[in-house]
Amino acid sequence: MTHPHLEERHETSPDPRRWSALVLLCVAQFMLILDVTVINVALPSIGSALHLDRAWLTWAVTSYTLCFGGLMLLGGRLGDAYGSRRMLLTGLSMFVVASLITGLATSGPVLIGGRLAQGIGxxxxxPSALATITRLFRGAERNKALGTWAALGGAGFAAGALLGGVLTAGPGWRWIFFINVPVGLAVLALLPRLVAAAPPAHGRRVDLPGAIVVTASTGALIYGLVNAGDVGWGSAVTMLSLGGALAGYAVFGLIERRAVAPLMDVRILARRPVAAGAFLMLIGTALLLAMVFLGSLFLQRVQGLSALVTGVLFVPVALVTGVAGHLAGHLIGRHGARAAACTGLLLAAVGAALPALLDGTAWIITGLAIGSGGVVLAFVSATTTALGFISHREAGIASGIVNTFHEVGGSIGVAVVSTIASAGIETGSPAGFGPAFVTAAAGAIVAALLCLVLVPAGKAHLPAGVHVH
Known part of the structure; x- marks a missing residue:
């Protein structure tokens, strides 16, 4: 994650504890990323144990990314206002407690409440963890530290699917949340000894109304998308939810234009590179989590595979994403972000279409591998586009916006395909899964065409010290 306001801090000498602090900060961030995907393999077990239907299972995934993305800019502002170490420890404490509550859940409301609290934490x-890293390191060391941080995204995806399968098949699904407790407590105990408090960087003005409105609007959007699977797209509840979301976003824009310390400078979204990068990150995450969600449920509920086998099958998918991430920089450097983005989205379309057109576990995994690799190209293109065609002064807020779209996109993608595949998810039949995969493929193709217009031509240069996962 990238904090929207990264400032240079000049210490007289490097902190000798900085590398130990980096390890702990990376462990904490790894837990956050892990919880985006670790739950997918466990969904059938959670549904059976708590008697949850499709809508509840969908919210079990989306509620976390909703709060994570919707409140990320607010988290960065609070770190500015009250000190990054204080927010870092507060967020980690909340995440640990919420993980314990989620693991102990005996009903859908408690599970979703715990996931929402995890997302807030x-x-x-x-953002405060990343701000701490930029404060502790300088020069070449900072780039190395931030490179390690950025690499956590792919590692978290790889570990999430496998760990979810191992824990669900072993001690049980509750341990995908319980495992955060001892790890989080250890980090919480050690971190204050390694990270000194830093004075707040700005005044204590925080745009709380803006954060509440934009998060509530996204929640209404997801509720409308999920609800449509049960009552139809034309129902009053669905239409009111979707209409309320659009109205909420309009209100958010007005709040930000008038706020003394706005959460987001909405005018920067009018900048073509930032808008293109945000769009790529939104559609990329939507496609990735949609495919993982559908693939996990299909392999277990329709094909009858165990959670452990499903987790192991996702390992090749994760390996392909790692290779794609390595190759993306070379492709963009040679051909530019536009070509890489279009190529990546077309690969994602092929990957999403394969499970819809061809039967068999091998085709599902092959499709997920191709699609995930393509999405990684889109991710790197998004970062390069949003940050490589604007000034260094604007890079911090642009990266914060792109990261917000990264998390929120996953919530929207899962909600859409869950609704389309609702019949199959409820009954454990193939019904609906094919159309859901086709919808993802069609969305990727449309996005690839839009990239020809949105993404600037030419080669961009990513500002030093700015990373987006």
């Missing part, structure tokens, strides 16, 4: 923790 993550939104407080992540």
């Amino acid at each position: 993550a939104a407080l923790l992540s």
Whole structure:
């Protein structure tokens, strides 16, 4: 995650504890990323144990990313206002307690409440952790530290699917949340000894109304998308939810234009590179989590595979994403972000279409591997586009916006395909899964065409010290 306001801090000498602090901060961030994907393999077990239907299972995934993304900019502002170490420890404490509550859940409301609280804790923790890293390191060391941080995204995806399968098949699904407790407590005990408090960087003005409105609007959007699977797209509840979301976003824009310390400078979204980068990150995450969600449920509920086998099958998918991440920089450097983005989205379309057109576990995994690799190209293109065609002065807020779209996109993607595949998810039949995969493929193709217009031509240069996962 990238904090929207990264400032240079000049210490007389480097902190000798900085590398130990980096390890702990990366462990904390790894937990946050892990919880985006670790739950997918466990969904059938959670549904059976708590008697949850499709809508509840969808919210179990989306509620976390909703708060994580929707409140991330607020978390960064709070770190500015009250000190990054204070927000870091507050967010980590909240995440640990919320993980315990989620693991102990005996009903859908408690599970979703715990996931929402996990997301709030993550939104407080992540930007302050990154701000702490930028304060502790300088020069070449900072780039190395931030490179390690950025690499956590792919590692978290790889570990999430496998760990979810291992824990669900072993001690049980509750341990995908319980495992955060001892790890989080250890980090919480050690971190204050390694990270000194820093004075707040700005005044204590925080745009709380803006954060509440934009998060509530996204929640209404997701509720409308999920609800449509049960009552139809034309129902009053669905239409009111979707209409309320659009009205909420309009209100958010007005709040930001008038706020003394706005959460987001909405005018920067009018900048073509930032808008293109945000769009790529939104559609990329939507496609990735949609495919993982559908693939996990299909392999277990329709094909009858165990959670452990499903987790192991996702390992090749994660390996492909790692290779794609390595190759993306070379492709963009040679051909530019536009070509890489279009190529990546077309690969994502192929990957999403394969499970819809061809039967068999091998085709599902092959499709997920191709699609995930393509999405990684889109991710790197998004970062390069949003940050490589604007001034260094604007890079911090632009990266914060792109990261917000990264998390929120996952919530929207899962909500859409869950609604389309609702019949199959409820009954454990193939019904609906094919159309859901086709919808993802069609969305990727449309996005690839839009990239020809949105993404600037030419080669961009990513500002030093700015990373987006």
